[in-house]
Every structure is written in structure tokens, then in C-alpha cells.
Amino acid sequence: MTLSGKTIAITGAGRGLGAALAIAAADRHMKPVLLGRNERGLLEIAGLIEARSGRRPDCVICDLADLASVASAVAKLAILAPDLDILVNSGSQWTGGAFEAQTDEQIASVINSTVSGTIALTRRLLPLLSTRPAADIHTVVSMSGLPYARMRGSSVPFVAAKAAQNGFVQALTEELIGSPIRVTSIHPGIIEDVLPTDDTWNEERNASDMLSDRNVVEAILYILDQPANVAIRSLVIERARTEFLS
Template sequence: MTLRGRTALVTGGGGPLGRAFALALAGAGARVVLTGRSERAPAEAAARVTERGGAARTAVCDVADPASVARLAAELVDEDVSLLVNNAGVAGPVRPLVDIEPDEWDEVFAVNVRGVYLMCRAFLPRMIAAGRGDIVNVASVSGKRPLLNRTPYTASKMALLGLTRTLAGEAGPHGVSVNSLSPGPVRGPRMDRNFRLTAELTGCSVQEAERDFASRAALGRLVEEDEVARALLAMLAMPGLCGADIDLSAGMIAPA
């Protein structure tokens, strides 16, 4: 598969998964635009892309802020963005629902759901006008199974699945495919943070928290960043895929 001649916009481009997406997309020939709330982290990821011979640029954007998204759309008016990867997200608090403050809840939904809505609202019209495009929303296996003490996150990811399926019905007739990619626990800083918080909450060790979590997957392990990036490329290589959710969780939703 080649993405040569296409421009891919990746939100949350400064994080580990955003960097993995950027490297994979650029490796397939796409020009990549990486966004983040600040320019430093996306710039580091863009540098990795260019070091490998790819084409990348960065832009600052807070996906939860309509004005910031509008500025991004204006900044990229000369870019033919035909591929949007909504990867920006926050993990939110790790506590029982009754101990979560309303502003904490709102922050999770602002980024994880409102941000996807705003980005699609800004860039989908261009794809519809061109008669082609792909939108991939990064959801989570946590939107399809219980994850104790993580209600804002799981609720936001379940909302994202509904957004994806409905938008696919709206955009598909115009030649634009909308799908979601639901990773399971991806090895990296975010999961390390969650294991530490779980350990503090339950009194177990960080290692025990990780082992317990990984044991819920059929393969008994976490998913690697490059595996998720390869799954993204596989989705883009399936032109008939629309309104689908791809589970990449090492069997996390498999029955125990």
C-alpha cells in the first residue's frame, strides 16, 4: 500500500502513539502534519520522521477549543488533508465515580469526544468536496468492556464509537470512510501512570497491577505502539472498510 501524494493530519502528534502513527504514515509515503497543545513534542516526532526521509510539519492546536481548531484549519488551507487521525486524548482520573469532580469529567469529554467532533467538523467538508478521504478515530477497548475506577475515560470512548458509526453513515455516500481503531493497553508512559495510580488505590505493587491487567488479555500481554501503527495502515489498505471498529487488544475483550 502507498499513501504517496496524500496528507495525513494526526492530532496528539507529540505522544508515543502519535509518533508511531506519524512514522508509519510517512513510511507509506504520506506527508504528515502533527498537532499538539504545544509545539515541542510534535516537533520532536516530526524530526524523527524527517530523519527517516519522510515529510512532516507541525502545528499547535487544542482540539477541545473551537477557536484553536478554526485557526488550524486556516493554517492548513493549502494542505490537501485527505486523512485525519483523531489520536488526541486524555486518560483522566483513576478513582471511583463518586470521587471524581465534575471538572475532571468535563476535561476528559472535552478532549476525547468534543475534540473529535470539532476536528471532523473542520476537515470533513474538504474531503466531501474532493469526493474522497479517510477519518480514523482512536477509541479504546475500554469503551467496550468495564474498566473499574475509569468511568470518564470508558464513557468517552464508548461515545466515540457511536460518533464514528453515525458519521460513517453521513460521510460514506460522499466517498469518505470513517472508522475507529480500538487499542487495548498499549505499553508506554500512559499505562505506566495508570499502573502506578491503580497500585496506590488498591495497595498492590506497580508490577502486580500490570500483571493483573495484562492477564485479562487472551495473549497475556500489552500491545506495542508499532503494532497499533501497523493496524492503522492495514485499515487504510481496506477500501471497503467504513463504519467499522478494529479491536487491537491482544484479546482483552475475550471472555476470561
């Protein structure tokens, strides 16, 4: 399946991995729609994409921790991208530190953005995706969602939320088998943030170096670019000298 011309909605697209994926998708002649809660961040990434491609992507404010914001974002997406082919659930709030130091507000934000908001957004976009001959729902879960991975700086709420998100992906995969929608996921380890616009994007890394956004973005695009008869349901990606499994 060629990705050129595909419309792809990406949550968390105002920074980090989501932003890197949006820029790389545009470089592949896809039509990204940027979703996120920070308007300034979205507009900055949209400007970078326009400067590289000459095409300015649409931006939609979507706070995954706020279900009203999710509903509003979907209503706008239905107008801006009725030909939506791919949803990438990349947005998620993160918190680190000891469990007893977490506030109720932090816990709620992490759980709501990673679990409730992601599930609600996906459910609301199913009717759009179902109209396409072939579509994808891809979720960036993180190794923190795997039962055998160590915490490595993540908080208890974040690990719990990612475990729930992983369960959501597995259940949705089963429910949508036989439909034109593929459900896939990726579980990256710790990532160094770098954008395709940075000089460091093309730097070769050694075995001891940590993952960069480039490594994960290329893996996501590889998964999405598979032929219609192929589904890479789940992929764990960690640096060669792993920290999560030791």
C-alpha cells in the same frame, strides 16, 4: 489503495500512539501533519521524522479541549494541507482513578477533548476531505468505548467519553454512506508506548505480552490501505490473553 503520497493529519501526534503513527506514516512515504497541544512534543516528533526521511512535517497546535484552538488549527490546515486525504482522530485526554476523586476540570477536559473537540475538528475538516476523490476519517476509540469491555484502570469520565465517541463514529458512518469519505475506527486495549525509532519497535512479542504501539499502528495503516471498494468499519484489537473481556 496505496498510501504513498497521501496527506494525513493526526491529532495527539506529539506523543504515544499518535506520534508512532506519524513516524510510521512518513516511513510509508505519506505526508503527515502533526496536531497536538504540546508544541515541544510536536517539534520533537517532527525532528525524528525529518532525520529519518529528510522531510520535515508541518506541526499545528490544536488543543481539542478548546474549541477556539480547534478552529484556529483548521484554518492553518486549510493553508498547509489543502490536499488532505486522511484525518486520524487519535488525540484524547486520559484520566484514571475513582470517580469521586475526579475534579470538574478533569472531567471537562476528558469530555471536551474526546467528544466535543474531536467532533468539531471533524466537522470543520469535512469540506477539505470532500474535495478529494477518496478520503478517510479514522478514529482511535479504544476498547473503553465498547459496552461489554471492563474499565481496567480507566476512569468513569474517560469511559463515558469514549462511549460517546464511539456513538459519533457510528452516526457519522451512516451519514456519509454514499460519499467519497470512508469512516473507520479501531478499538485497542491497553498499549505499551514505543516509537519506530526505538530498538524495541521490531521486537517479536509472545502471546502473553501486551500490545505495543506498533501493533495498533500497523492495524490502522492496514485499514486505511484497503481498496476504495472496501471499508473495515470497526476493528477491536486486544492482546491474545485479554483483560478487557474477562
